[in-house]
Amino acid sequence: MPIKINFPTPSARPGETPDFSRYDFPEPGALPVPPLDITAEDTLEYANSLIRVLDDDGNAVGPWADYLGEEGNDDVLLEGLRDMLKMRAIDARMLNAQRQGKTTFYLQCTGEEAIGCAFQRQLNKGDMNFPTYRQQSLLVAGGYPLKDLFGQYYQNENDPLGGRQLPTLHSAKDYGFFTISGNLGTQYVQAVGWAMAAALTGTDNIAAAWIGDGATAASDYHSAMVTAAVYKPPVILNVVNNQWAISSFNGIAGGTAATFANRGVGYGIPSIRVDGNDFLAVLAATKWATERTRNSHGPVVIEWVTYRVAAHSTSDDASAYRPKDEADAWPLGDPVERLKQYLIQRGKWSEDRHKQGEAEIMDEVIAVQKESEALGTFINPQYLSPSAIFEGVYEEMPEHLKRQRQEMGA
Amino acid sequence: MAKMTMIEAVRSAMDIMLEKDPKVIIMGEDVGYFGGVFRCTAGLQEKYGIERVFDTPINESAIVGMGVGMATQGMRPCVEVQFADYMFPAYDQITQEAARIRHRSAGQFSCPMTIRMPTGGGIFGGQTHSQSPEALFTHVAGLKVVQPSSPVDAKGLLIASIEDPDPVIFLEPKRIYNGPFDGHHDAKSVGWATHPLGEVPEGYYKTELGKANVFREGEAVTILAYGTMVYVAEAAVKETGIDAEIIDLRTLLPLDLETIVESVKKTRKCVVIHEGTRTSGFGAELIAEVQEACFYHLETPIVRVTGWDAPYPHAQEWDYFPGPKRVGRALVETVEA
């Protein structure tokens, strides 16, 4: 008898009814807060379950809510809500701007805002994110000037990177945001090295590595896992499981065989799995993870379970490979709606104030956007100097580049 | 005959080979249900089933490594690397494994595999969707390296690659997937539908590997080009009025030296052009070969026009791309020298 092999397929394709029945998420508040020095083996339950704080009625429940305490007070959460609204406004404006030809490319993080916006709150100056292209929320919550953000999208004189990088591939060292590579996975293991150096040079800084569910297949992801397990540096190994990698559902990356957090346990790294659409859960889990790594207990894996609401990028048409209404069927809801509901329920917010807040934030974003557009977009490019191509390749420009620059006539 | 874009032409080649040979399989990132980010494999999974056309995890080393494993059993995997810029994780599998399996096993194993990858710039892809790494493959014994410049060649060359007994790197110049591009980025884009090279036979045919094509006959100077640059050369010729002979290499390794030498002996002048970076680029190899074979026939030094030795920029793409102006200048200099 010939041997059979396996070709995973997603639960629903276009025209079919979305189906997330493969997920059996526990009730919010079900999991306790583990000790900071928990072993990998003892986190197995956390890796297979889901840390949740907000329940369906917008209440914060369970031990993780208590653990968060004042760090999750109303002021913090109102700020978090504003950050997410700002992120959403930027996404909406840039999607339109790309459609109008003002930039060549954009990539939304819709539905995943809570992860970056809450995570960033727990980092200190000197810590370093190694983000993917879908973590612009780390910058927005980290107070990165919108002027620089739009400058990079439009590649005018405000672009801190001088037109070198594809829009969305930011770099912001002062904001703890490592230069993004277009090649998936490469930076996961760099974060391990960065964290080792942070320890070896006597700082108390930590690194945060970021990767998508799809890119966990890349060899460099596994390089990071092995080296982090061996040297136990202060690094948080984040996996953003948003269900899709362009057109491939996460089963193509092994996500139906075991959870992504479970993989961490196999490598010998304590691993937890968290509701990425629950702002409070993200905040609490990050607090725990940063405390753990900062106190020399070694690395930690966090799988953030979420859903990629938008297409992969402006070059992609998601309706060609998944049901149009799949986002609506996502069992963990929408991060903005859920935090809004919590704050309303606490009497700190209302539908009207939300609408007003949304409008104010949109105005603020549009104002910066317009200022940036006046300096040039891809419709009326005020291109940066051609000879800048040769700058910064090396610290000191070698002769052959000087000759080429001259040949260019610039 | 049918009108095809280069995308449709490579799809047609894979379609025909999947039909003809049950040992052919297609795999790569997003190539299955979706049909690839450039749609080259659209409809093929539906037609041939998931066991023959399937998605892989995002791991180029795995894509090529699995391909090697399959090919050494006599299957004929035609795998896709989503962008040539993403082949680097697979470089070990390509250069140390696929390329050498036949030789090191004294012929016990061989690796009849095709590795397709979109290459080149001109699409505002920035530094990781624009590179031209052909020279990193032509440096490797055991590989064949192909780059078509039209739908009709793409189909014939891809079928020949899939049927070839050795590993073939098949570089698809993505800027001309939908139509020829002469380097004038602000001109209206034209599709293959109105171009004679977009006329493609519907059935099976092969375009022999290792054979260049005299794209345009001329007397004044020989231009060696491949991929998108063939049309840049054509534009430069038109704009300068110089009667150049344009040779479209089509296969970079093994190189059709005969056609090249014959042309250079006739024109006595040679300009070499490519998008990839200059230092140790494929142009250096071409210049060395032409110089060795034609030294006493040459009237002027061989000139090359290439991408600059810098990472491919995003905003300054058109200052980087070696367009018809730069090529034209080189032609004038060479002819007037």
Ligand SMILES: Cc1ncc(C[n+]2csc(CCOP(=O)(O)OP(=O)(O)O)c2C)c(N)n1
């Ligand atoms: C080495 C490499 N291979 C392929 C790609 C093309 N690519 C870009 S994004 C992407 C999907 C990534 O999915 P995932 O890791 O889940 O992240 P998400 O986009 O969902 O945030 C692919 C295949 C790449 N950038 N780098």
Ligand SMILES: [Mg+2]
């Ligand atoms: Mg994903």
